[in-house]
Amino acid sequence: MISSVLIANRGEIARRIIRTARELGVRTIAVYSEADADAPFVMEADSAILIGAAPARESYLVPEKILAAARQMGADAIHPGYGFLSENADFAQAVLDAGLVWIGPPPSAIRAMGLKDAAKKLMIEAGVPTTPGYLGDDQSVERLTKEAAAIGFPVLIKAVAGGGGKGMRKVLAAADFAEALASCQREAAASFGDQRVLLEKYVTRPRHIEVQVFGDSFGNVVHLFERDCSLQRRHQKVIEEAPAPGMDEATRQAVCAAAVKAAKAVNYVGAGTVEFIADASEGLRADRIWFMEMNTRLQVEHPVTEMVTGQDLVEWQLRVASGEPLPLEQDEIELDGWAMEARLYAENPVTGFLPSTGRLKHFRLPEGDVRVDSAVEESGEVTPFYDPMIAKLIAHGADREDAAQRLAEACALVEVWPVKTNAAFLAKCASHPDFVQGRIDTGFIEAHLDELVERTFTDAPTLAAIGQRLEAFMESDQPKADPFASAPSRLLGFRMNAPRAAMDLPMSIDGRKVPLRVALAGGRGDDWSWDITVEDGRALDDVDVLPGAHGDGPLRVFEGGDVQEFAFDYQGGGAHAAASDGAILSPMPGKIVSVAVEAGQSVVKGQTLLTLEAMKMEHALAAPFDGVVAQLSAVAGGQVSEGVVLVKLEPAA
Secondary structure (H helix, E strand, O other): OOOOOEEEOOOHHHHHHHHHHHHOOEEEEEEEEEOOOOHHHHHHHHHHHEEOOOHHHHHOOOOHHHHHHHHOOOOOEEOOOOOOOOOOHHHHHHHHHHOOOOOOOHHHHHHHHHHHHHHHHHHHHHHHOOEEEEEOOOOHHHHHHHHHHHHOOOEEEEEEEEEEEEEEEOOOOHHHHHHHHHHHHHHHHHHOOOOOOOEEEOOOEEEEEEEEEOOOOOOOOOEEEEEEEEEEOOEEEEEEEEEOOOOOOOHHHHEEEHHHHHHHOHHHHHHHHEEEEEEOEEEOOOOHHEEEEEEOOOOOHHHHHHHHOOOHHHHHHHHHHOOOOOOOHHHOOOOOEEEEEEEEEOEEEEHEEEEOOOOOEEOOOOOOOEEEEOOOOOOOOOOOOOEEEEEEEEEEOHHHHHHHHHHHHHHHHHHHHHOOOHHHHHHHHHHHHHHOOOOOOOOOOOOOOOOHHHHOOHHHHHHHHHHHHHOOOHOOOOOOOHHHOOHHHOOOOEEOOOOOOOEEEEEEEOOEEEEEEEEEEEEEEEEEEEEOOOOOEEEEEOOOOOOOOOOOEEEEEEOOOOOOOOOEHOOOOHHHHHOOEEEEEEEOOEEEEEEEEOOOOOOOOOOOEEEEEEOOEEEEEOOOEEEEEEEOOOOOOEOOOOOOEEEEEEEEO
16 A cells, blocks of 8 residues: 555545545555635645645646645555546656556546547447437538538537537527537637537437446456546536436446446546436437447545445555555445535626626535535635535435435535535525426526526515514613613614504515514513514515524524525624625625726616626626715725625715
8 A cells, every 4th residue: 555645636636545544554645726725625634745835726736836745744645536637648647757656547547538530430340329320520610511411400519628518519400500519619629629529419418428437457457337428518527426316227238237347448447437317308318328429537525435335446546556456356346326416606696607706705515414525614704716616415315305305404504604606506406396206407597597597585584583672672672761762673663652663673584675664462571572574565474583592793594595685774784784885895806997986976776886707707896876976995906705795875955
């Protein structure tokens, strides 16, 4: 067994590798950027070394810095994790040339599977079924147009060196082909430096099936069954599961055998995933599942395979890299139950899934009945420099319905503030009737997007917020107190020489004013009853008090993976209450391009106050009403986080 490993990665996968390495007695070395100096993986490693500035291109993506760190720290091996340099054949070769152990496949295997056209040709030669299409050297518009017509529309144009959905276009009709081809080639050239494309028959009801394979240096290759990764958004996986729903044993054997054949064709060593595209229009059938590509690394979704097989794939990686044979033979690997994984991202589904950054002032993940692989902890910071995935929630159940229910419940228990997450979106995905029944394909999220993204709450958060405030009223309302010298809460419905009457309580929910009428219906001492009506005329019953939530300022109530913030203006309001009264907040992380106003300046409704650049686009922020700039904190050229108050307006006199 190797004695020490340098982890050329960060976040959740670095912590994952550290856990297994510690169990095996292997010393771990973390490399980190300036942005990750206080990250959990840095604290948990046996030792750590700074390798550069926050941007990945100045740290995690610089092979020379990682190799220098390995030499300085006396590492025996390098584990690349996933992403960054994990599928860089030149880096893998450099590690081997430096006399270190590369915990991954041979560079030759990475190269063989790195280009889609070459990989597809290799698979055809190996007898692995591939999607009908064209992958020739003739890249002229005339030849590609002719081949597309021969395949039959719709067709899929894919960049030869592509990945992650970049350089990919679906073309429904011949009239649209030329424009789509040009666009795809431009994107491929800009993203990968290679504008070559291949054509494939577009599958109208596609399922994404992948098989976990593992090889050792003795020529042995096994599979650990399949995963289904069909729940995707813009070609990015959202929920993965194992095994695949609707997969019969004959089809499973055929697909897994094809994956093993693909791995053996490139003399594969270590963990890898062979990805297939399935035409699910008539269910899963062996003759309608075709090779798509191979990921020559450990996958983000590997925990679902671990949960249904009982194996530690990182341990397998370390043992195989140390020269040991595979821990198990094929007939010793068994399926047990069902597992599902959801990727928890720091992003806001309501704003088109824009990334959300900032300090995690409140961060609670479910415990006990679900596995959690987290990249961050409470009080940590989500920065704009890296992938926004902050955790993975993995549920295991006796069957698929059980696993889906456990996953939905786990996602609903996530509590994060003020950073936005997709937890509520995930909970709705996992509990959607079509998903639970296995009626899924890669278009599932797009087809149900509106209902999955919509923010929905029961009355529970409102009741909890109101109950918290009413309890505070009751506790402070002592007969001996002078009501005229006390806080406004003591004067709720107060009338001279008469019973208390109904009172409008100024409340805001997430910055939106919500008229609330509260009336004392009766009661003495600790026994009080209240009649409460909100803006839409609903009467709220069964007002409960949120334990331990007393105090001034906004109240945040978590439900279903989402959060609502309640502010009561009579207590001075809060950030969100202020926002509804003229505070202009940054809608996302970005850079202030220009500021068009000055403090004290009068503005009119709709006037541009400043311009924010974020996600490679410019966003003009305008005045919501006529007023005066009372406060200006935005500075041209400055970087801002989401939710920061940039301008504060006061209504015109």
